[in-house]
Amino acid sequence: MYKYHDVPTAGHPGREKPYVLLTRDFYWNHQYKWVRKYLRACEVCQRVKPAAFSQASLQSLPTLSECWQSISMDFVFGLPPDSKWRTGVVVFVDRFSKMVHLAAVPAEVTAVQTARRFVDMVFKHHGMPLDIVSDRDPCFPARFWQEVFTLLGTQ
Structure with missing residues (x-):
């Protein structure tokens, strides 16, 4: 997995790219789940990649008709x-x-x-x-x- 995900030239891509590259050379049962688990444990990805969920609920803002309202x-x-x-x-x-x-x-x-x-x-x-x-x-x-x-x- 290091070769497909962690090396500087790989760039820590998402889940699909390392999985596709890995399946060209290797196969084992539950390979996709294993790749997902490996990527979730990647310290660099956890620090750098944005969260997949919103930190706080978003609220719609009112439509305005005047300046400085x-x-x-x-x-x-x-x-x-x-x-x-x-x-x-x-x-x-x-x-x-x-x-x-x-x-x-x-x-x-x-x-x-x-x-x-x-x-x-x-x-x-x-x-x-x-x-x-x-x-x-x-x-x-x-x-x-x-x-x-x-x-x-x-x-």
Whole structure:
């Protein structure tokens, strides 16, 4: 199996290609099951290949009719540092117009810092969106909303 799957020139293909190549030279009972078991145990494939199932259930998003009704919010990290050693960016995208607001953030950005960027870059220019779509990042829960409402002077 090493020759058909693990060598660098083979490239760790899926199940069918190594099976077809192997059956040209060898045959034994339950060969397909054995190949499947071998490939499931391949450490490289387990680390690199995407999972065959969704990590979280997907939800359909509403159809939009106006700008800034709904935004997507996410982070990008691992960037070269700026003059203040910030290596991340918080990204706010209007889902209707695709307009983007970006703000540099530190690698260890807090919910409070994110809330301040949200108020300064989104709320002050476009008002409060009806919904914010995120990937359920740990930075977004209650502390984010507490700070947003504190900054807006509401309870």
